[in-house]
Amino acid sequence: MIAKTPLPPYYAVIFSSTMSDNHDGYSEMADLMVKLAEQQDGFLGIESARDEIGITVSYWKDLESIKNWKMQSDHKIAQKNGNSDWYARYKVRISKVERDYEFER
Amino acid sequence: MIAKTPLPPYYAVIFSSTMSDNHDGYSEMADLMVKLAEQQDGFLGIESARDEIGITVSYWKDLESIKNWKMQSDHKIAQKNGNSDWYARYKVRISKVERDYEFER
Secondary structure: OOOOOOOOOEEEEEEEEEEOOOOOOHHHHHHHHHHHHHHOOOEEEEEEEEOOOEEEEEEEOOHHHHHHHHHHHHHHHHHHOOHHHOEEEEEEEEEEEEEEEEEEO | OOOOOOOOOEEEEEEEEEEOOOOOOHHHHHHHHHHHHHHOOOEEEEEEEEOOOEEEEEEEOOHHHHHHHHHHHHHHHHHHOOHHHOEEEEEEEEEEEEEEEEEEO
16 A cells, blocks of 8 residues: 655655465465564555566655664564565665655545 | 766765555556656666566756656656556655665676
């Protein structure tokens, strides 16, 4: 679903990825990552879609909460499997949302 | 594909959407929008994925180029069909990319 975020400013972490041939355990780990993120202080929402590439955008209150999540998530992913197993390539962009608007039918 | 963007700072427009039942002409229009965006001054790249929701992130040099694209795209979409036909809901977030990093196997 489209995340219900508060009024800007807030932060967006744009995670774009292509998968390797090894998908073992990926979907379980992705679900777990969302659950863990939701428990983090400063978490505002998450959106995710995948076809040829995957795009996951998570929204955060500030840079501090993103930093805390990075430390938490890196730790958990490392414990589980080693995060680079699943990805052929990924790019992470940390951005500050300055303005937003929406349409609903 | 994952967009090859220059060093930050630059801007990201995060467009998240859910579709209505009417998909007539949508795919052709989406392809045309990408072609038009690529011709705009300040366009840096675009990434798109759709499953339950669609996420399209376009990257731009500055706010001015985003504003020019919005005027251009609104115009073209309006000429074609009326943009709200296809979407049940959408949200647009204008954000400034402050930092990025990547991994490649």
